[in-house]
Amino acid sequence: MTTTPTALDEQAARFDVDDALAPFRDRFLLPDGAVYLDGNSLGALPAAVPRALSDVVTRQWGTDLIRSWESNGWWTAPLRVGDTIGRLLGAAPGQTVAGDSTSVQLFTALSAATALRPGRRLLVTDPGHFPTDRYLAQAVAGRQGLEARGVPPTDLASFLASEGDRVAVVSYSPVDFRTGELHDMRALTEAAHRAGALVVWDLCHAAGTLPLHLDTLGVDFAVGCGYKFLNGGPGAPAYLYVARRHHKALETPLPGWTGHADPFGMGRDYTPAPGVARARIGTPPVLSLLALEAALTVFDDVDLAQVRAKSLSLTGFFLDCAAELLAPLGFESVTPADPARRGSHVALRHPHARGLTRALGDHGVIIDMRAPDLLRFGVNALYTTHRELLTAAHRLRTIVEQAAYEEVPT
Ligand SMILES: *Cc1c(COP(=O)(O)O)cnc(C)c1O
Numbered sequence: 001m002t003t004t005p006t007a008l009d010e011q012a013a014r015f016d017v018d019d020a021l022a023p024f025r026d027r028f029l030l031p032d033g034a035v036y037l038d039g040n041s042l043g044a045l046p047a048a049v050p051r052a053l054s055d056v057v058t059r060q061w062g063t064d065l066i067r068s069w070e071s072n073g074w075w076t077a078p079l080r081v082g083d084t085i086g087r088l089l090g091a092a093p094g095q096t097v098a099g100d101s102t103s104v105q106l107f108t109a110l111s112a113a114t115a116l117r118p119g120r121r122l123l124v125t126d127p128g129h130f131p132t133d134r135y136l137a138q139a140v141a142g143r144q145g146l147e148a149r150g151v152p153p154t155d156l157a158s159f160l161a162s163e164g165d166r167v168a169v170v171s172y173s174p175v176d177f178r179t180g181e182l183h184d185m186r187a188l189t190e191a192a193h194r195a196g197a198l199v200v201w202d203l204c205h206a207a208g209t210l211p212l213h214l215d216t217l218g219v220d221f222a223v224g225c226g227y228k229f230l231n232g233g234p235g236a237p238a239y240l241y242v243a244r245r246h247h248k249a250l251e252t253p254l255p256g257w258t259g260h261a262d263p264f265g266m267g268r269d270y271t272p273a274p275g276v277a278r279a280r281i282g283t284p285p286v287l288s289l290l291a292l293e294a295a296l297t298v299f300d301d302v303d304l305a306q307v308r309a310k311s312l313s314l315t316g317f318f319l320d321c322a323a324e325l326l327a328p329l330g331f332e333s334v335t336p337a338d339p340a341r342r343g344s345h346v347a348l349r350h351p352h353a354r355g356l357t358r359a360l361g362d363h364g365v366i367i368d369m370r371a372p373d374l375l376r377f378g379v380n381a382l383y384t385t386h387r388e389l390l391t392a393a394h395r396l397r398t399i400v401e402q403a404a405y406e407e408v409p410t
Contacts, residue, residue, distance in 0.1 A: 040378030043231030
């Protein structure tokens with residue numbers, strides 16, 4: 001079935017009127033007149049954040065000062081915020097800690113996971129994984145005398161059939177950061193476990209966009225950032241999930257004093273705190289943590305199944321817009337049309353992706369690109385509308401038709 005531009009227009013109107021999540025848009029402060037489709041890189045500003053930060057700075061820091069570590073819950077924030085994130089991950093309390101960057105949490109997760117599988121020589125990662133995940137897999141493997149091996153998720157089953165008993169850890173992301181392809185977390189986790197390996201999932205592009213079930217799937221470790229779909233702001237603290245059954249044997253590579261069983265005993269030697277608290281490292285970034293905590297209130301009373309349904313409606317609609325308005329101009333989607341295999345962004349290939357992304361920004365549509373030739377359109381079901389996606393497609397089409405962009409070398 002081909003869709004006409006008028007049909008797209010009617011669909012956008014109908015979808016947005018029927019949208020049960022529409023009221024949640026008011027939980028964000030969105031820039032006037034701009035279409036923001038880059039929440040997969042930096043989530044928009046939740047309205048609760050400026051209020052909360054102002055209180056944290058002026059009252060908690062300015063007046064209560066050092067007493068705030070106790071009276072305002074600063075000391076407990078990493079575990080409290082971790083538990084709040086855990087609710088979005090399908091993780092019962094006491095298994096998630098917030099702090100540091102995704103990269104640091106990956107280092108912790110990969111080091112600790114490989115140490116739990118002594119004698120197995122391979123650390124498997126996706127050759128198309130986000131760069132920091134690949135670099136850290138190589139670094140951790142090198143330090144522990146292992147070999148990092150690139151195996152795409154689609155090839156994992158056959159790889160494990162021949163080499164499974166040598167694999168210590170499989171480190172993947174459910175969503176490909178370039179193409180937006182969604183992998184089957186359940187099938188991949190089960191395959192790794194059948195081979196006797198542990199899994200480390202990077203949830204940067206998944207958390208907050210769909211229901212996750214870490215406990216139910218028996219996931220071992222997971223990490224993710226606070227600034228994409230969790231909207232915690234630039235450089236927001238990341239998080240680490242460690243399944244409870246691993247806590248006793250958990251050895252973290254960075255035994256900082258805040259993860260000590262008795263941090264204020266200032267003891268001579270390190271004794272790890274019980275539970276996931278031992279994954280704390282140093283003094284937490286309180287301003288960022290409390291900004292993230294305020295940001296997470298946008299998920300209060302939100303049904304993640306509804307978020308997932310709307311996210312798919314948005315990306316599906318944008319794929320229709322792209323097929324109708326952009327494919328004739330040389331754009332090609334690299335995102336799966338099958339909803340079961342689609343995350344929360346759409347990527348279109350075009351040789352002038354860089355120049356077009358800039359030109360779109362100049363025309364009030366904010367997206368990003370991934371070298372050399374992908375334009376990425378992220379949707380956040382809590383604030384993106386179908387109308388905005390149609391607007392983005394129309395503006396992009398006009399820019400190409402009028403050749404109103406520069407051919408920037410990639
Ligand atoms: C965004 C992202 C990161 C970012 O890592 P930082 O340490 O937060 O800079 C890592 N991995 C994946 C899969 C990502 O999407």
